[in-house]
Amino acid sequence: MTLDLPTLLIVSPLIIVSCCVLYLTGTARRRGMDKVDRCWTLTFVALLMTTVCYLLSGLNTVAWVANGLGNGLFVLALGAMWSGVRAFDGRRPFLWVVVVTAVVAGASALVSGPDGGVWAGGWAYLLGLTGWSLASAVAILRGRVRAFPSMTALAVVAAGYGLFTAARTVIALTHGFDDPLFLTVAGSEVATVVGMLVGVVGSFAMITVRAPGVAAEADGERRFDPYLGLRSPAWLAQRADVAVDRVQETGQASTVVLVRVRDLDEIESAFGRQLAREAFERTAEEIVAGIPRDVLAGTVDHLPATIVVIAPGTEGAAASRLVHLLDGYLRGMSITDDDLELPLVADLAVATGDRSWRRLVTEAAAAADEAQASRSTT
Template sequence: MNGLDETTLLVVTPVVLVVVSTLYVVGVVRRPRADVVDRCWTLTFLAAIVTTFAYLASGASAAAWWATSLGNGAFVLSLGAIWSGARARAGRRSLLWVVTASAAVVALAALVDGPDGGPWAGGLPYLLGVAGWSLLAAVEFLGRSGRGGRPAPEATALGITCAAAGAYYAARAVVFAAGGPGSVAFERWFSTTTTTLVNLVLVLVGAFAMMALRTRETTVAAAVRFDPVLGTRTPAHLGRTVADPGGRAAGGPVRVVVLRCVDGAAVRDAFGHEGRDAAWAHLADVVLRLLPAGGAAGSDTTVRDEVIVVLPDAVDDARWVADVRRELLERPVDLDGDPIVLEIAEGRAAGGADGLTALVRTARAGLGARS
């Protein structure tokens, strides 16, 4: 591998690392809510950036010998955070504190060697740490899907990449322990140039596999949380939203309103199933437009023409329903060029948010009485 241009690799790698890390972090920031997986893998890229510039600093000045310790610890943290994110993705505790502790031990090992240790201060603990976390991450990705069933293709790519990196660093650790960084075998097969290339491939494949995997999983999660046509929450997610109200006491009083298009069957007969769905979507759109702060709207695809609304207890539900009716009157739905004013039936109930299912059942009973 000595034919590779080491200078070019050392210049290109930080640039590539910063670019792909920025892409991942920006993608996480743009999501409505970053979960534990996103936070762990964001830490992976931030720690990798710290690693790169720490090594550049240690190589540029003998006075910055301590930067080797920072770089070693940060790189172990970077690989360990991949493992933590993989665990969190599988629904288990991330154990990030274990990874952080291991990174601290690796950094301390380099500090103990002091300035006389040179660029390979604390080298063996560092290599073992990188190899260990890479291989453990590979086991998580290849041995567990995180969602049941077969692993996603992106997870498989991540697992193979981590396994390859782990095997490389494990072999590097063995050769390092046997002959040191100056041995012929180490210089020939595990030199800085070769390792830089391995790390570059790890960063590129890992970053884009992570981005693709998280995009896939957040899209699937959004489909579970929201009806893609109506824009309303699914019943299960509506229940979780009410149970985790964000500022309102869990189980506190709420008002539940169930609205249903009275003429849904007639609209279907006149305009077909597409017309009926358009009328239902129009009702949902009006509800979402008028939804007050702290409110939530849901729909159940097994109960057509209906929208379930949860309002804060302070909202006058009767007045709110009157506003919905007025909006429907002022904004008819266009069905095949005909403006149709939707007529709705209402059912209402009030009680604790922790009894949402019973409140919906009560509201539906009232809906039937008013229909």
């Protein structure tokens, strides 16, 4: 069976447009967009525009312009996918690097003018696709998103596409774009199918990753723990992503305070799980009642029995005042078991900086673990 390029050029845009619309529609439902949303939205907007440009390239009058723009936009789409994965891990997305490579890919085709042919600037285009496909695969497999099976599948597909375009690049640079091998085994038909697969798997994977935040918004009962008054992990992440990103754009730092009830495991062992639960609830009540309105308090899945307080745009003296405020509310707490009054001590760990709130949580957790280990040895 042979691949029919004209049919592929009709079917592929329909599938790509459908995938783009699915993701963009889901993103539009979100109340706020964080860096991950912005990067991956750019991916699918660029894919939509790429499709339009390649369709317009069939018109002789604008073929060379549309082809050059399409090349740059496709490189931008794959690069923005890589940026979104980095942003999900709380790392800098370096979107400007992606934009530069996209401009190079597009400009290298446009400078050749109308007489440059379909593969004008093809070397930059193929190198861009190869680099960002492989970079995305590596970023996914090294990052937290690999916990999602759909993202692991995307990494495999992206790696396959990257290796395929790498082979096309080698053939083109060594034998030319008119070589029979480049036009058949590594031809546009196969490239269209594999590229379409990246779009389909990518849209499904990214929708899966971002779905928890949408679900948290749609279901008001899951925004807050009904017993603790703390934000749920999904809702805390959703709000913190938006708030911390917003202050980072203005050059402001944020502060994260982790609160743990000291010896909570020992309380559970000695007095039972119910009393340990009451101790945690009492601590949560004091925090929820005492924090300012612009400060977020909730829990995260990977830190059990820990309350996470996030203060966007808070540093220096303001951060010290927040810690002092929390310490004042938490000092002198106690719970009662029959006739026994059990005093509670809350340990606070603080991290401040212009980094993502997830990284600040990691730093504060490391400080809390170190302090706990130090107490255990004394």
